[in-house]
Amino acid sequence: MPAFIFDLDGTLADSVYQHVIAWHSALRECGLEIxxxxxxxxxxxxxxxLLRAFADEAGREFDDPLKARxxxxxxxxxxxxxxxIKAFPEVPELFADLQxxxxxxAIATSGDLKDVQPLLDLVQLPHGIPVISKKDAPNxxxxxxxxxxxxxxxxxxxxxxxxVGDSVWDMLAARRAHFLGIGLLTGGYGESEMTGAGAxxxxxxxxxxxxxxxxxxxx
Amino acid sequence: MPAFIFDLDGTLADSVYQHVIAWHSALRECGLEIxxxxxxxxxxxxxxxLLRAFADEAGREFDDPLKARxxxxxxxxxxxxxxxIKAFPEVPELFADLQxxxxxxAIATSGDLKDVQPLLDLVQLPHGIPVISKKDAPNxxxxxxxxxxxxxxxxxxxxxxxxVGDSVWDMLAARRAHFLGIGLLTGGYGESEMTGAGAxxxxxxxxxxxxxxxxxxxx
Numbered sequence: 001m002p003a004f005i006f007d008l009d010g011t012l013a014d015s016v017y018q019h020v021i022a023w024h025s026a027l028r029e030c031g032l033e034i035x036x037x038x039x040x041x042x043x044x045x046x047x048x049x050l051l052r053a054f055a056d057e058a059g060r061e062f063d064d065p066l067k068a069r070x071x072x073x074x075x076x077x078x079x080x081x082x083x084x085i086k087a088f089p090e091v092p093e094l095f096a097d098l099q100x101x102x103x104x105x106a107i108a109t110s111g112d113l114k115d116v117q118p119l120l121d122l123v124q125l126p127h128g129i130p131v132i133s134k135k136d137a138p139n140x141x142x143x144x145x146x147x148x149x150x151x152x153x154x155x156x157x158x159x160x161x162x163x164v165g166d167s168v169w170d171m172l173a174a175r176r177a178h179f180l181g182i183g184l185l186t187g188g189y190g191e192s193e194m195t196g197a198g199a200x201x202x203x204x205x206x207x208x209x210x211x212x213x214x215x216x217x218x219x
Numbered sequence: 220m221p222a223f224i225f226d227l228d229g230t231l232a233d234s235v236y237q238h239v240i241a242w243h244s245a246l247r248e249c250g251l252e253i254x255x256x257x258x259x260x261x262x263x264x265x266x267x268x269l270l271r272a273f274a275d276e277a278g279r280e281f282d283d284p285l286k287a288r289x290x291x292x293x294x295x296x297x298x299x300x301x302x303x304i305k306a307f308p309e310v311p312e313l314f315a316d317l318q319x320x321x322x323x324x325a326i327a328t329s330g331d332l333k334d335v336q337p338l339l340d341l342v343q344l345p346h347g348i349p350v351i352s353k354k355d356a357p358n359x360x361x362x363x364x365x366x367x368x369x370x371x372x373x374x375x376x377x378x379x380x381x382x383v384g385d386s387v388w389d390m391l392a393a394r395r396a397h398f399l400g401i402g403l404l405t406g407g408y409g410e411s412e413m414t415g416a417g418a419x420x421x422x423x424x425x426x427x428x429x430x431x432x433x434x435x436x437x438x
Contacts, residue, residue: 037406077342
């Protein structure tokens with residue numbers, strides 16, 4: 001039976017647009033003007049790679065003090081916007097359906113555990129479900145390390161492991177790990193962008209995935 | 220020689236994400252929870268149709284008092300976010316390049332003229348360029364009326380008229396008017412979504428369009 005690895009930000013919680021705004025504000029405060037849509041297309045990459053991508057868009061190098069300042073500003077802006085974030089519909093019901101069928105699943109997020117705890121509360125993650133975060137696999141997505149670590153924790157083989165994510169970076173990391181990727185449209189990407197990045201199936205959101213679990217071979 | 224009709228919001232000014240946030244806040248204040256990405260995919264439709272689309276997402280009818288309240292709340296939230304909006308790079312230079320070549324162009328926006336004036340100032344629209352707004356063509360996009368009115372104002376025939384827009388709704392309205400549509404990625408849609416809606420060419424932003432005017436047959 002399949003085992004599921006869920007991305008958190010933008011996949012289970014509606015937080016992508018707040019990240020776009022938070023990064024936009026942080027960059028602007030450092031004198032860097034990058035269009036919203038360009039930031040949006042990079043969300044889902046993590047940590048160091050995200051800043052590398054922003055530097056590329058800005059057409060200049062970011063030194064360490066600038067990177068630290070950007071990270072701190074993003075954290076501050078995101079904290080301010082966090083109260084507006086909600087879980088997507090039927091996420092707790094999806095978890096319950098998986099548990100009812102004895103299917104294993106984990107959360108894999110590139111955030112720091114302390115930053116992601118409020119989101120885990122929001123999506124009502126059941127007790128005992130593994131959460132793999134930055135400290136477990138520091139290499140940022142689309143590096144496959146985070147998902148590989150999650151599968152190791154679940155004890156699932158590559159042919160039975162399915163990654164559910166909202167960004168092309170999730171799908172690319174899933175491919176590199178030899179896992180199947182299921183894309184959700186919740187991150188604001190178009191369906192063909194997700195299939196182009198290797199998604200096996202694309203669903204609108206967790207609620208639609210829940211009603212189509214049979215497409216992943218689950219009776 | 221081609222004549223250009225430019226959409227304003229999201230095409231010349233980086234305002235789509237602020238509209239998403241403003242609608243999200245307005246809807247939530249009325250007890251309606253719709254995911255950000257679903258709102259994003261509707262921006263670029265106008266007025267009555269946008270509210271019709273939101274009602275569909277919310278799974279209920281919106282009566283007239285609710286519609287009026289949503290519109291007023293959106294206007295208030297958007298006004299608060301407007302100071303963060305910038306023009307996309309090289310928009311004044313694009314206008315200058317068109318004028319240098321004696322090419323006709325107009326702005327076609329489904330907003331009220333009083334609401335769009337700050338955006339027109341932001342993109343530094345040259346004096347004398349026609350601006351077609353809601354009062355000239357009340358039917359909302361993807362109805363082609365707004366673009367047809369703009370072409371009439373420019374005196375351009377359908378085979379020489381090019382619509383530049385950032386949303387699939389612009390491309391659909393352009394097709395219905397028998398005009399060529401050029402899509403920009405500035406609204407956050409993927410390239411294949413724009414070509415799928417009929418875009419003749421897709422460019423990243425106004426700056427890239429400016430460097431590829433020859434692809435529209437302009438020497």
